[in-house]
Amino acid sequence: xxxxxxxxxxxxxxxxxxxxxxxxxxxxxxxxxSREVTLNARKNGVEQLFLTKPLLFSELLLEGRxxxxxxxxxxxxxxxxxxxxxxxxxAYMNYISIDYPTSYIKKSKLYKYDYIFLxxxxxxxxxxxxxxxxxxxxxxxxxxxxxxxYKKLNYNVIEVPFGTVEKRADFxxxxxx
Numbered sequence: 001x002x003x004x005x006x007x008x009x010x011x012x013x014x015x016x017x018x019x020x021x022x023x024x025x026x027x028x029x030x031x032x033x034s035r036e037v038t039l040n041a042r043k044n045g046v047e048q049l050f051l052t053k054p055l056l057f058s059e060l061l062l063e064g065r066x067x068x069x070x071x072x073x074x075x076x077x078x079x080x081x082x083x084x085x086x087x088x089x090x091a092y093m094n095y096i097s098i099d100y101p102t103s104y105i106k107k108s109k110l111y112k113y114d115y116i117f118l119x120x121x122x123x124x125x126x127x128x129x130x131x132x133x134x135x136x137x138x139x140x141x142x143x144x145x146x147x148x149x150y151k152k153l154n155y156n157v158i159e160v161p162f163g164t165v166e167k168r169a170d171f172x173x174x175x176x177x
Contacts, residue, residue, distance in 0.1 A: 002078060004069070004112075005176060006085035007160075008150070009119030010142035014168065018119070018160075019083045021169040028077035030068040032084055034061055054098050062089045062104060069111045079176070086111050091149035095142050108153055116155045117172055118147060122162055 007015045016032055023029045037060045038048070065086045072080040087108040093100045121139045150157050158175060160168050 002073065002080060003114045003176065004072060004080050004082065005115040005117065005172070006082045006113045007117050007119065007172070008084050008088055008146050009160075010121050010139035010146065012139065013119035013122055013143075014165070015083055015119050017165050018168050018172070019081060021165045022081050022172075025169065027079060027081055028072070028075055029081045030072055030083065033064040033068070034084070037061055037064065054093065054096060055100065058089050058093055058098075058100060058104075062086065062107065065089065066107060066111060082113070085113055085116070085150075087149050087153055088146060091145045092142065094149065095145040105153075113155070115176055116150045116157050117160050117175075118143070118150070118157050119160050119168075120162070124162075 007018055009015050019029050019031060037057060041048075041057075065082075065084065065088075068082065069086065072082070085108075090100055090104040090108065093104070121136065121143050123136055147157055160171055162168075163171070
């Protein structure tokens with residue numbers, strides 16, 4: 001049976017870099033889609049969709065992450081890594097204090113993962129860019145919302161220690177063996 005593994009965490013915690021390392025090691029990975037959603041909105045004249053229309057942004061993310069989950073199930077891979085999971089959508093909505101449909105939680109309960117690895121905020125590597133506007137304190141708050149959201153869904157949240165990309169990837173792979 002396929003193992004579905006989420007790497008989550010606030011912005012600039014090293015998730016995508018670890019996902020890239022796992023891809024280089026020939027693991028099946030589903031990449032983060034929020035940048036894609038943000039960039040598509042920009043093409044349509046909306047600079048920060050998450051800030052201007054958070055519910056629409058979240059709907060698009062939820063749909064995209066469910067599609068990734070379903071796509072993973074069609075693949076012939078024993079292990080699939082996800083750069084963020086479905087519950088991340090309502091964790092972020094909680095972070096910005098926006099109400100969202102109860103269907104978000106129902107979908108998070110329907111599409112289950114086997115492991116949740118949480119990357120803690122790491123000030124030494126923290127950067128902002130045109131899609132990542134949060135400061136370090138906001139990243140800490142997002143981290144706490146993610147941790148709480150996954151735990152409320154009865155997941156065992158495993159915190160990934162700081163270290164080189166290789167050591168972080170090794171930690172995750174050793175844990176799931």
